[in-house]
Ligand SMILES: Nc1ncnc2c1ncn2[C@@H]1O[C@H](COP(=O)(O)OP(=O)(O)OP(=O)(O)O)[C@@H](O)[C@H]1O
């Protein structure tokens with residue numbers, strides 16, 4: 018994109034956002050939906066401001082972000098390690114891959130009762146659930162990346178007499194970098210979703226539980242403030258990861 | 272088909288046969304390459320040139336017969352043998368810079384990190400890429416990528432270089448420059464070279480001997496001794512009467528093969 022087109026795009030998206038906010042305000046003011054259900058952007062904004070200045074929104078956001086990141090890091094590490102093991106061995110691939118394909122479509126929520134039975138309703142349970150849900154995109158991406166190295170590069174590796182570990186570390190894993198990063202980005206979104214659901218289930222302090230309580234008490238402004246915050250967290254983390262990806266994959270650009 | 276008696280045999284094909292499935296690819300190959308000899312392999316596409324090189328490189332075991340290196344059968348890639356692949360764009364790690372790609376060969380032989388930097392610098396300078404150390408392969412031209420591969424091979428400090436149509440895809444100027452570069456580099460290091468090419472003139476220009484192969488299945492057809500003086504020169508060597516005589520002989524040979 019040329020710089021000019023970029024600026025136009027930005028102006029465009031700002032306009033669309035502004036339009037949506039205005040429309041939201043109009044609906045809140047004139048549609049007759051009671052304010053207990055639908056606050057206008059003005060009230061949601063005020064709830065945000067008071068939440069951050071006098072309330073505990075900062076701590077709650079931090080708690081959720083922390084949970085999301087811990088679970089995501091756990092999932093990514095486990096996904097890369099397991100994926101590397103499975104991907105670099107043909108036998109492992111043949112035996113394990115069908116099982117992976119079977120387990121993968123099962124929603125994590127189905128595993129939740131099992132996890133709860135084992136570790137109880139706790140912060141630890143939430144972490145495990147996040148890791149279980151976010152591991153898939155990373156795991157499958159790593160298996161694919163590690164097992165689809167250009168054959169010529171494998172010959173280079175043989176010719177230089179690199180060992181198995183060296184081949185994995187210097188060739189197969191870097192080769193998987195684009196897949197792994199894309200998988201991790203999906204995993205991050207999954208982590209946020211599961212962090213929220215986990216908080217709702219376990220009543221662990223965080224934005225998820227905050228939103229649930231606000232909804233139950235008909236504090237719609239707080240509810241919307243929480244939802245907006247969650248959206249922002251998702252957006253910012255995604256953009257940050259995109260930037261990291263762009264830096265790590267700079268070798269791909271011409 | 273042996274080198275001049277003054278050379279110690281380094282690579283020997285002994286009655287080598289290879290088949291992929293039931294299809295014979297190379298047949299009864301007997302060929303000896305002497306120490307610091309430059310042998311060029313020519314022959315039509317599919318006659319098994321790459322197959323022979325891969326055997327010496329330890330990437331392929333012949334169906335029958337033996338390939339010896341230093342008198343011992345090759346049973347895997349040897350430390351002293353370096354393979355330079357034809358498709359340079361696939362043989363470099365795209366996520367590593369030119370320096371990083373050369374470094375790979377040093378890492379493979381456990382050269383301590385502190386010593387790698389200066390060695391890489393020296394190697395890249397040797398192939399004329401001193402100013403491109405930080406470039407990724409995608410930012411380099413084909414000729415430059417091939418030079419990175421040369422530098423990586425030299426980093427192994429091999430006693431044998433296996434080169435599979437290394438200059439095939441390059442323009443004439445780059446090609447001649449790299450030909451001279453290789454000749455200069457191996458004259459210093461006394462490296463033995465097995466070199467595959469489609470270009471008869473390139474084979475004569477570079478080689479001590481030119482081995483011509485017949486196809487279906489691949490066999491040694493004829494071996495030409497190149498008695499041209501060193502150092503070779505793009506102008507005077509190519510105008511040398513012996514060069515012209517060999518060129519004619521090889522062209523006639525190829526034409527007969529096609530007839
Ligand atoms: N892995 C393989 N499986 C089956 N057939 C193969 C394999 N590798 C090579 N061949 C066949 O063996 C024959 C010789 O291949 P090779 O690559 O050695 O030829 P070449 O002389 O190097 O040809 P070119 O000049 O085109 O590179 C070809 O007909 C090819 O199709």
Ligand SMILES: [Mg+2]
Nearest residue numbers: 320321322435
């Ligand atoms: Mg070939």
